[in-house]
Amino acid sequence: MAVSADAAVMELLDSSNYVDWSVWVKTYLLAQDLWDVVEQDEEEEEADDKFKAWREKNATALHTIQISCGREASSLIRNTSSAKRAWDTLAENFKPKPGYYNDFHQCQPLFDAVWSGDWDEAKQFLTLHPNAIRTRLPSTKETALHMATQLEHEHIVEELMQVMSEEDLEITDNDGWTALALAASRGNIKMVECMI
Known part of the structure; x- marks a missing residue:
């Protein structure tokens, strides 16, 4: 599936390209200083500036992950509000299992x-x-x-x-x-x- 020139990835995630896709998205999120929200647990909801900053970074990272997915992958994370949960769900469903390579x-x-x-x-x-x-x-x-x-x-x-x-x-x-x-x-x- 084609993606726009300003997209974070060259190909949308599907059942055959998780390894490359995950490298592209992780690199993009690192460059945008967003990877930390994918690695850490959610911040406790508070009214302070720290939570607001986390929520903004989480939303941006989640949006990047969502728009980098094909239909099948997107359907798995449609109702997810956490970039970390979205990333983990995609890894669980698309990452090649040890001893077996996807295609x-x-x-x-x-x-x-x-x-x-x-x-x-x-x-x-x-x-x-x-x-x-x-x-x-x-x-x-x-x-x-x-x-x-x-x-x-x-x-x-x-x-x-x-x-x-x-x-x-x-x-x-x-x-x-x-x-x-x-x-x-x-x-x-x-x-x-x-x-x-």
């Missing part, structure tokens, strides 16, 4: 980079989308590490090991193979040692 097609550039042996491209993608490290190919359920291991791109395997957790290494493909098992089956001692 495989968003991660295609990572797999293309690994396929071609281009670590610089893969690294750039992972810097912007760190959760993509656990994305799996729909057909084989292989991760980028599985692919790099299959193709024996040792330099990429070594780099991926720097950004993966132990749990990431336990991810199996359709055949129940971890990347470590694939490396061992290929007899690639360098990759096996790197993974251990």
Whole structure:
């Protein structure tokens, strides 16, 4: 969905772009000195200037979040009067769950980079989308590490090991193979040692 040139974001929030959207909106709110109302609990309602200042910042931050949402997201926060509650509700509903990245097609550039042996491209993608490290190919359920291991791109395997957790290494493909098992089956001692 198109947004106006003076909008806080390049794309309205939908089910496929939460990670990028949240960075854009947070950066905008930080630049406008509004992020603190999203991080803190609501001020107690009082008639003093402190509460009035908070209420004004909250309304501005909430309005920014609301106008940065697509229809589905907007419907979830329609009756919310707190920027913090709106932000938390959107995160709960749209933030990718650990071990799963929202949309495989968003991660295609990572797999293309690994396929071609281009670590610089893969690294750039992972810097912007760190959760993509656990994305799996729909057909084989292989991760980028599985692919790099299959193709024996040792330099990429070594780099991926720097950004993966132990749990990431336990991810199996359709055949129940971890990347470590694939490396061992290929007899690639360098990759096996790197993974251990």
